[in-house]
Amino acid sequence: MQYWLMKSEPDEVSMDDVMASPNRTTAWFGVRNYQARNFMRDAMREGDGVLFYHSSCAQPGIAGLARIVSQPYPDASQFDPVSPYYDPKASPEQPRWISIDVQGTHKTRLLPLAELRSIPELAEMVVLQKGSRLSITPVTPDQWRYIEALLTGAA
DNA sequence: GCCAACGTTGGC
DNA sequence: GCCAACGTTGGC
Numbered sequence: 001m002q003y004w005l006m007k008s009e010p011d012e013v014s015m016d017d018v019m020a021s022p023n024r025t026t027a028w029f030g031v032r033n034y035q036a037r038n039f040m041r042d043a044m045r046e047g048d049g050v051l052f053y054h055s056s057c058a059q060p061g062i063a064g065l066a067r068i069v070s071q072p073y074p075d076a077s078q079f080d081p082v083s084p085y086y087d088p089k090a091s092p093e094q095p096r097w098i099s100i101d102v103q104g105t106h107k108t109r110l111l112p113l114a115e116l117r118s119i120p121e122l123a124e125m126v127v128l129q130k131g132s133r134l135s136i137t138p139v140t141p142d143q144w145r146y147i148e149a150l151l152t153g154a155a
Numbered sequence: 156g157c158c159a160a161c162g163t164t165g166g167c
Numbered sequence: 168g169c170c171a172a173c174g175t176t177g178g179c
Contacts, residue, residue: 007177033162056177113178131160133176156179163174 002048003139004039005062005127006102007055015052015063018104025103029075030085032097036136040098041072044136049144050102053127054110055135061112065148070101108151121146 006028008014018026031037050066074095077085090096116122126137139147 009177035162060178133161135176158179159177161174161176164172166171167169 002043002045003051003141003144004044004048004068005051005053005125005137005139006066007053007127007135009056010054010063011057014054015104015107018052018064018066018102019107021104023103024105025069025101027099028102029077029097029099031075031099031135032085032087033135036134037096037098039136039138040100043138044068044072044100046071049139049148051139051144051147052102052104059110059112061110061116062108062147062151063110064104064108065106065151066102066104068100069103072098072100075099106152111147111151119146 013026018024028040031040046068048068050068051062052064052066054060054063074092075085075097076099077083078087078090078095078097079092080086085097087096116125117128122128122143125139125143126132126134
């Protein structure tokens, strides 16, 4: 069991969109960065916890909690010539990019980036490190527990 | 819109 | 394999 922070632009997919999806589940596709891809392919597994983060927006921060509900599988958009995520170098025989299904569990209050930065217990979070741009970053169990308790009131 | 930081591309 | 140029991310 591992924990992750996943960035989404709320104009594309917001926490509300996830919670409104059938079974509160949506396919995470369009990752086109090898480091993030490798996390999905090699480390993410069904049941892992996800901090759902809104990026590139007026109020960046954590918007809810989710979990991984599938194994990794090839991202269909890489084969679609009209998709903005089309990759001519990928083929169904040799897929390059990975999707995974994410299910929303709690929509929470927005935990703003500035507040995250103000919490000493969270100072080591990968997403807070200088220059960090990865759309998927690992979260430690301690960081997860702290944020989960903060946002859900769970002990 | 600005800009820092990082990733990718491609010539050599 | 090096590295300059370019593109992207993402907070502000």
